[in-house]
Amino acid sequence: MKWVRRSAIAFLLAVAAACVLADYVTPADYAHQFRDVPDAASSPQHLLGTDALGRDRLSRLLYGTRVSLLLAPAAALLSSVLAALIGGAAGFVGGWMETCVMAATDLFLSLPWLFLLITVRAFLPLNVSPIVSVAITFALLGCLGWAGAARVICADARTLCGSDIVLLARASGSSGFRLLWRHVVPNLKPVLYAQFWISVPVFILTEANLGMLGLGVAEPLPSWGSLLRELESFSSFSAQPWQFAPLFLLIVTVSCFHLALRKEELCA
Amino acid sequence: MRKLRKHVVRLLIVLVIGGFLGATLVRLAPGFGVDEEELDSRLSQESIEAVRQSNAAQGSLAGYYVHYLSQLAHGDLGVSRTLHQPVRQLLAERLPETLKSVGLGLALGWSAGLALAMVAVMSRTGLADLIASLLASVLLCFPAAVMALLFVLAQAPGRLVVGLIVFPKIFHYARNLLVRSASLPHVLTARAKGLGGIRVLLWHILPIAAPQLLALTGISFSLAFAAAIPVEVLCDLPGIGQLAWEAAMGRDLELLVNLTMLVTLVTLLANSAADMAVHRCEEGEA
Numbered sequence: 001m002k003w004v005r006r007s008a009i010a011f012l013l014a015v016a017a018a019c020v021l022a023d024y025v026t027p028a029d030y031a032h033q034f035r036d037v038p039d040a041a042s043s044p045q046h047l048l049g050t051d052a053l054g055r056d057r058l059s060r061l062l063y064g065t066r067v068s069l070l071l072a073p074a075a076a077l078l079s080s081v082l083a084a085l086i087g088g089a090a091g092f093v094g095g096w097m098e099t100c101v102m103a104a105t106d107l108f109l110s111l112p113w114l115f116l117l118i119t120v121r122a123f124l125p126l127n128v129s130p131i132v133s134v135a136i137t138f139a140l141l142g143c144l145g146w147a148g149a150a151r152v153i154c155a156d157a158r159t160l161c162g163s164d165i166v167l168l169a170r171a172s173g174s175s176g177f178r179l180l181w182r183h184v185v186p187n188l189k190p191v192l193y194a195q196f197w198i199s200v201p202v203f204i205l206t207e208a209n210l211g212m213l214g215l216g217v218a219e220p221l222p223s224w225g226s227l228l229r230e231l232e233s234f235s236s237f238s239a240q241p242w243q244f245a246p247l248f249l250l251i252v253t254v255s256c257f258h259l260a261l262r263k264e265e266l267c268a
Numbered sequence: 269m270r271k272l273r274k275h276v277v278r279l280l281i282v283l284v285i286g287g288f289l290g291a292t293l294v295r296l297a298p299g300f301g302v303d304e305e306e307l308d309s310r311l312s313q314e315s316i317e318a319v320r321q322s323n324a325a326q327g328s329l330a331g332y333y334v335h336y337l338s339q340l341a342h343g344d345l346g347v348s349r350t351l352h353q354p355v356r357q358l359l360a361e362r363l364p365e366t367l368k369s370v371g372l373g374l375a376l377g378w379s380a381g382l383a384l385a386m387v388a389v390m391s392r393t394g395l396a397d398l399i400a401s402l403l404a405s406v407l408l409c410f411p412a413a414v415m416a417l418l419f420v421l422a423q424a425p426g427r428l429v430v431g432l433i434v435f436p437k438i439f440h441y442a443r444n445l446l447v448r449s450a451s452l453p454h455v456l457t458a459r460a461k462g463l464g465g466i467r468v469l470l471w472h473i474l475p476i477a478a479p480q481l482l483a484l485t486g487i488s489f490s491l492a493f494a495a496a497i498p499v500e501v502l503c504d505l506p507g508i509g510q511l512a513w514e515a516a517m518g519r520d521l522e523l524l525v526n527l528t529m530l531v532t533l534v535t536l537l538a539n540s541a542a543d544m545a546v547h548r549c550e551e552g553e554a
Contacts, residue, residue, distance in 0.1 A: 107282055107285075107286075109487075109490075111490070111528070111532050111535070112490050112493040112494045112528075112531050112532070112535060113490070113494050114494035114495075114497050114498075115493065115494065115497065115512060115527065115528045115531050115532075116528060118497065118512060118513065118516040118524070119512075119516070119524045119525065119527075119528045121516065122515070122516040122517075122519050122520075122521065122524055123521065201409075205409075205411045208411040208413065208414065209411045209412055209413045209497075209498050212411065212413035212414065212417070212498065212502070213413065213497070213498060213501060213513055213516075214517065215516060215517075225411075228411070228413070228414055228417075231414070231417050232417060232502075247414055250409075250411070250414075251406070251409045251410065254408075254409040255405065255406070255409045258405060258408070258409070
């Protein structure tokens, strides 16, 4: 199934390229209003039509994809770093620290993720500028998504600490930070990469859920979540099928992320 | 008995820590202690002063903790700022609706996920496995909110969405577990000796996977509750998911913290029950 994985990676690269080049390939800015053609159907000028405010849907889709595809990995990176610091330190130090960290991860994992997220989101101001709302949404995802990964990393760090290479390093006089930095962290890299790539589609989907509930990225900045909100005003499936383009792109992209991950990474 | 005591102590510790964290967040949130009643021009100066004094009683952080915990101990969860109703009454009205959605969703997700995982493991051609895996993978890529919206458009019962969110996770986990159990030497020996497929599954594969499957029930509760928020909001089901969303939009922090703690309590109870069941299972095997 190598070709499936390669096709998925190729699709993701193509979507990433389209987002990076959004400034050149889109007919207008994401906030530009074509006031004479609101709610327009698909046409050569507006391939995906325009929304109720006359904004070009294709432009908004590409800019929204850029926001979601850039910031979901950023949030995943933040959560992976937190997981590496917390889980790695707990596994390396062991004892009471490991017990405390494991209890904290147990608590975090038993909290209903979306309840926790909207609670913390509500503590922060809701009426903020679009850029701040983007930062808040994805920073929250990153800060609250570390627990699962920390558990895996802690278990791996603990196993590593009892392995021959670490015992040999200890016997050679290496200890403390040097042991952690030179021998433990490099061997944790594959797990960290796997956790990072697993988190990306999870964060994309969570942002979409938050966006549809009005707690994600604020208007006029588009993201997949805010673009999907438009479906709420939909009355039938056949009326304007091009409105489903964001949903289609979201599903295909998340599927490609799953397909691009190796089996071993998914098991981790 | 010792295990049960341990779980109860753990639950209490989590609730006390959760209560303190929640109370701290509410206390430190911007706008705490400001009451819109103070702006009511119909109130006399004495009444406004009384409102101010009642807010000042919770002024310090320590004072607020004591006030919050004593209220909690008496079963008083406060009053919702946005809905102007006691939180306890709101929960009593809305919790059954969510429990109905979550219960139905869990029943659907578990029965479909486990049944398809068993079919996928037992099928000889691999076609059933492929179809079930594809279905689960597609469902895994749908945000719960979109699925709820599509159900509204299709005029289908929204509660089913919770089941569709739980299903792929149960299926993938159960399938992997059953595949691993099916490749164990004693299962291969049983097959080689001519035991029927159903018998092998019921007597040799499922009992091995049972403890880990039981452990998944706790996590599936958490998943189902999380899915209940977008489902109830978009399908207009008056449960605690919708209440949480309304509280978030109105920044009704006290209500939100109480809701999160309640759902955490239910999830922790489910996790503890699953842990106890796993323990009993392992003891039985030993």
